[in-house]
Amino acid sequence: MVVGELTEEVELIVIGGGPGGYVAAIRAAQLGLQVLLIEKEDIGGVCLNRGCIPSKALITAAEDYAKGIKGNVPGIEHSVTIDFFKVQEWKESVVKKMTQGVDTLLKGNQVKILKGEAFFVGPDEVRVMTDTEAHNYHFQHCIIATGSRPVELASLPYGKRVLTSTEALSLQNVPKRLAIVGGGYIGIELGQAYAKFGSQVTILEGTPSILPAFDPSITRLIMRSLKEWKVEVVTGALAKSAVESADDVQLTYEVNGEERAVIADYVLVTVGRRPNTDELGLNAAGIAVDEKGLIPVDQQGRTSESRIFAIGDVVAGPALAHKASYEGKVAAEAIAGQHSAVDYSCIPAVVFADPEVAVVGLNEDEAGRLYEKVTTGRFAYGANGRAVSINAAIGYVKLIADGNSGVLVGAQVVGAEASNLIAELALAIEMNATLEDLALTIHAHPTLPEIVMEAAEVALGTPIHMLKK
Amino acid sequence: MGIYQFEFPELGEGIHEGKVAKWIVHEGEWVREDEPLAEVENDKAVVEIPSPIEGKVVKLFFSEGAVASVGEPFVSFETNGVTENSNSEMPKTSIEDAGLATTAHEVKQAEVESAGITTLATRAMPIDRKVPNEETIPGRRVLAIPSVRKLAREHGVNIAEVMGTGEHGKITRQDVFAYIENQDGDEPAFNTTEAPHQIKPSEEARKKPFFTSIHEDIVPLSSIRKSIMEALVKSKFSAPHVTMMDEADVTELVSLRNELKQMAAVREVKLTFLPFIVKAFIAALKKYPYLNSELDEGNAEIKLKKEYHIGIATDTDRGLLVPVLHHANHMSMWELAEQISILSSKARTGKIKLEEMKGSTASISNIGSAKGLFFTPILNYPEVAILGVGRIRAALVRKDGEIVDAHMMALSLSFDHRVVDGAMAQWALNEVKEVLADPKRMLMEV
Numbered sequence: 001m002v003v004g005e006l007t008e009e010v011e012l013i014v015i016g017g018g019p020g021g022y023v024a025a026i027r028a029a030q031l032g033l034q035v036l037l038i039e040k041e042d043i044g045g046v047c048l049n050r051g052c053i054p055s056k057a058l059i060t061a062a063e064d065y066a067k068g069i070k071g072n073v074p075g076i077e078h079s080v081t082i083d084f085f086k087v088q089e090w091k092e093s094v095v096k097k098m099t100q101g102v103d104t105l106l107k108g109n110q111v112k113i114l115k116g117e118a119f120f121v122g123p124d125e126v127r128v129m130t131d132t133e134a135h136n137y138h139f140q141h142c143i144i145a146t147g148s149r150p151v152e153l154a155s156l157p158y159g160k161r162v163l164t165s166t167e168a169l170s171l172q173n174v175p176k177r178l179a180i181v182g183g184g185y186i187g188i189e190l191g192q193a194y195a196k197f198g199s200q201v202t203i204l205e206g207t208p209s210i211l212p213a214f215d216p217s218i219t220r221l222i223m224r225s226l227k228e229w230k231v232e233v234v235t236g237a238l239a240k241s242a243v244e245s246a247d248d249v250q251l252t253y254e255v256n257g258e259e260r261a262v263i264a265d266y267v268l269v270t271v272g273r274r275p276n277t278d279e280l281g282l283n284a285a286g287i288a289v290d291e292k293g294l295i296p297v298d299q300q301g302r303t304s305e306s307r308i309f310a311i312g313d314v315v316a317g318p319a320l321a322h323k324a325s326y327e328g329k330v331a332a333e334a335i336a337g338q339h340s341a342v343d344y345s346c347i348p349a350v351v352f353a354d355p356e357v358a359v360v361g362l363n364e365d366e367a368g369r370l371y372e373k374v375t376t377g378r379f380a381y382g383a384n385g386r387a388v389s390i391n392a393a394i395g396y397v398k399l400i401a402d403g404n405s406g407v408l409v410g411a412q413v414v415g416a417e418a419s420n421l422i423a424e425l426a427l428a429i430e431m432n433a434t435l436e437d438l439a440l441t442i443h444a445h446p447t448l449p450e451i452v453m454e455a456a457e458v459a460l461g462t463p464i465h466m467l468k469k
Numbered sequence: 470m471g472i473y474q475f476e477f478p479e480l481g482e483g484i485h486e487g488k489v490a491k492w493i494v495h496e497g498e499w500v501r502e503d504e505p506l507a508e509v510e511n512d513k514a515v516v517e518i519p520s521p522i523e524g525k526v527v528k529l530f531f532s533e534g535a536v537a538s539v540g541e542p543f544v545s546f547e548t549n550g551v552t553e554n555s556n557s558e559m560p561k562t563s564i565e566d567a568g569l570a571t572t573a574h575e576v577k578q579a580e581v582e583s584a585g586i587t588t589l590a591t592r593a594m595p596i597d598r599k600v601p602n603e604e605t606i607p608g609r610r611v612l613a614i615p616s617v618r619k620l621a622r623e624h625g626v627n628i629a630e631v632m633g634t635g636e637h638g639k640i641t642r643q644d645v646f647a648y649i650e651n652q653d654g655d656e657p658a659f660n661t662t663e664a665p666h667q668i669k670p671s672e673e674a675r676k677k678p679f680f681t682s683i684h685e686d687i688v689p690l691s692s693i694r695k696s697i698m699e700a701l702v703k704s705k706f707s708a709p710h711v712t713m714m715d716e717a718d719v720t721e722l723v724s725l726r727n728e729l730k731q732m733a734a735v736r737e738v739k740l741t742f743l744p745f746i747v748k749a750f751i752a753a754l755k756k757y758p759y760l761n762s763e764l765d766e767g768n769a770e771i772k773l774k775k776e777y778h779i780g781i782a783t784d785t786d787r788g789l790l791v792p793v794l795h796h797a798n799h800m801s802m803w804e805l806a807e808q809i810s811i812l813s814s815k816a817r818t819g820k821i822k823l824e825e826m827k828g829s830t831a832s833i834s835n836i837g838s839a840k841g842l843f844f845t846p847i848l849n850y851p852e853v854a855i856l857g858v859g860r861i862r863a864a865l866v867r868k869d870g871e872i873v874d875a876h877m878m879a880l881s882l883s884f885d886h887r888v889v890d891g892a893m894a895q896w897a898l899n900e901v902k903e904v905l906a907d908p909k910r911m912l913m914e915v
């Protein structure tokens with residue numbers, strides 16, 4: 001420490017301004033704490049700047065364009081053109097609107113924002129490097145919300161043409177050919193979007209199936225749509241190297257022991273994300289990370305150092321923005337002396353693919369391991385008036401319930417607006433609703449959520465809009 | 470068609486029998502799964518035994534008033550299903566599912582007991598709706614909505630321990646309030662509907678919300694732990710304890726026991742020092758009867774016991790149990806040795822009956838087997854004396870002007886100073902020492 005350097009006292013320091021950190025900061029401020037939020041890049045974190053929001057904006061644009069090309073309702077003819085530069089401008093404006101909103105909220109709640117990179121120099125002190133200076137802060141409590149970054153494969157170092165999702169979201173032109181390594185949700189979402197914009201897309205997935213975390217009946221529907229958009233999917237593929245040239249990049253991979261190559265404008269690598277815990281000086285704080293780099297925490301988000309909490313992508317659980325925000329609220333409340341705890345029954349997860357996929361709670365196999373008897377009910381979009389009239393007859397809702405009590409334990413939705421339909425099902429699980437409760441709740445007609453009601457009736461054996469086999 | 474034989478289930482940890490107070494079903498009657506079969510009484514509460522299956526009751530194996538033990542044939546059924554013949558096929562889990570053998574239920578029983586309620590305590594708490602069972606399957610969640618979970622946390626209540634009275638065992642706000650009330654001990658558990666307005670969770674509970682933590686593991690108190698806790702607190706805070714510590718020269722006793730070991734082997738008896746200590750203790754109790762007494766504060770009198778029932782504190786996996794050597798003064802040394810080994814093995818395997826742990830007039834606690842020396846045993850209240858036995862150590866002692874090898878046994882005698890004064894206690898301890906030092910004297914004490 002430099003002689004004469006001043007150390008400032010702060011009640012709560014939040015490191016990282018993503019959906020975990022900014023939400024924690026606001027909640028803590030609402031509860032009367034004096035909060036300093038330190039963010040090295042942009043307020044809003046990955047989610048608002050380089051994740052959920054920009055990717056959904058691009059997906060919407062791609063969908064719009066696709067409808068223009070393929071037509072939606074017969075009889076309405078479009079002639080569409082695309083100015084991708086303008087699309088990107090619009091996407092940026094969406095991001096800006098959201099991050100400015102967050103900035104306004106933080107300021108309105110008297111959260112002090114400091115742009116700089118923070119790291120621990122002791123169990124109650126962080127050092128923040130800004131563009132111009134370094135400054136130390138003593139804290140009473142600290143929340144680590146530094147999120148995650150893309151994993152880099154040793155065989156495919158990032159470069160001008162080997163991209164992370166961040167660059168892939170900001171391309172200034174639609175690439176002619178795009179190769180994607182990793183068939184997880186980010187790869188599928190972006191792959192489909194660029195395919196709709198007109199790219200020739202190849203997706204390489206190491207395991208036997210894309211979206212390996214999801215049921216085969218879900219991936220089948222996604223595969224069908226990928227095929228429709230001429231996306232080539234190679235499973236069981238191992239990417240070996242990428243050689244960049246002035247105009248393109250050659251990606252070599254191995255499948256079934258055979259070496260193959262694909263030439264593309266860009267290679268997008270989406271093989272997972274790693275927590276930003278390696279450059280935080282956690283040692284100085286007395287905090288150890290696990291083998292994945294995640295920080296062990298208790299039910300309130302408290303680390304082994306009781307003044308320091310951790311939330312979001314740096315702790316275990318699905319790396320999702322809504323989970324980060326939930327944990328942020330819990331940690332802030334715990335620090336303010338409330339008895340909050342991370343205590344959810346389920347976390348919904350959505351893939352903004354075509355068709356959309358949304359799951360919550362247990363799948364049928366998991367339920368089968370926990371309950372003596374499992375009851376399921378599945379109802380197709382094709383038999384729903386709204387789905388057919390919006391020309392989105394593909395997909396289904398599947399409900400999974402404890403066979404003895406009828407209590408809903410899981411749900412899967414594939415199809416249009418799955419991302420919105422899943423909310424009712426998450427609420428139903430948290431409220432311990434039974435299949436009967438869902439069946440007896442009046443759902444407005446004609447709407448997609450009627451499919452949920454019908455699926456419940458299928459499970460109960462009395463669907464109206466389906467003939468029993 | 471099949472015949473299904475239902476064995477008498479465990480009613481709770483350490484409770485291995487119960488009196489059939491009343492049959493709710495009759496032979497020939499059709500019962501559904503989980504419908505009550507009988508009311509069974511143990512010394513803690515009256516519980517209903519639910520039917521494990523649906524079927525026709527063929528035979529009731531006990532008459533009302535009879536005592537049934539765990540594992541005995543209780544009821545046989547004729548079922549519609551495939552022959553599910555035997556008890557071994559009656560998985561223990563279904564008894565647990567019926568809510569009879571898990572912790573929270575016992576807790577309820579204990580609470581009911583402490584609330585002084587001995588009538589149908591469990592009736593209003595549906596025994597088939599057992600939440601803690603859910604928890605025993607990791608991944609399955611307790612049925613409670615988020616706001617109720619929060620309520621429980623705020624009151625320091627582990628939601629997994631709350632009995633859910635809602636549909637499918639769902640835990641309601643009222644259930645949480647009832648649990649809190651019940652923990653405070655001023656309301657019975659089943660008075661759920663009136664309770665919610667007047668909750669007053671203890672200050673401590675308010676401060677200590679329930680979460681799992683990486684800093685600690687949370688272990689719910691077993692019913693045995695709870696009763697140990699209650700008994701010890703009562704003893705320590707009722708009787709002013711004083712402990713005398715001394716050593717007995719057991720050199721001769723050690724060689725005597727070595728001689729007798731062969732004889733013991735022939736008789737297939739494990740001969741420890743304990744029978745000798747029991748004898749020596751009884752000699753002292755006889756000489757100083759106030760140590761074998763009970764204080765009746767209400768009537769302002771001391772009851773001097775004329776029988777010598779010696780409790781033997783026994784360490785088991787489930788906690789400390791105190792089986793009793795009834796009429797120990799009438800037993801031969803062999804009988805004592807045999808009885809001690811039978812009782813302690815019963816205690817360790819959980820087969821001990823309640824009456825085998827009742828009625829002691831004074832107790833012995835042995836820390837020597839764990840290599841301990843002196844300690845301050847807590848009285849097995851309302852007894853007045855407890856003899857703590859430490860390990861035997863080899864020592865050099867001065868005897869008749871010479872330094873000789875000796876074996877010394879550590880003794881710690883705790884007593885209730887309200888009844889016995891220090892000098893008397895020391896005289897009594899001296900008597901124990903003398904008898905142990907001179908095993909011949911034991912002959913005279915038989």
Ligand SMILES: Cc1cc2nc3c(=O)[nH]c(=O)nc-3n(C[C@H](O)[C@H](O)[C@H](O)COP(=O)(O)OP(=O)(O)OC[C@H]3O[C@@H](n4cnc5c(N)ncnc54)[C@H](O)[C@@H]3O)c2cc1C
Nearest residue numbers: 016018020040045046047051118146147312313319320321
């Ligand atoms: C392409 C893409 C699409 C996604 N789509 C979705 C989706 O649809 N739905 C969803 O739920 N999730 C989605 N995610 C995941 C989601 O973005 C993350 O789960 C979420 O952002 C995690 O929030 P966080 O607060 O933990 O961390 P982040 O959002 O990663 O924020 C961490 C912040 O901390 C800052 N920081 C790091 N280290 C320091 C330091 N030392 N000092 C100061 N600041 C620091 C970083 O600059 C960053 O701003 C997507 C991710 C990607 C990449």
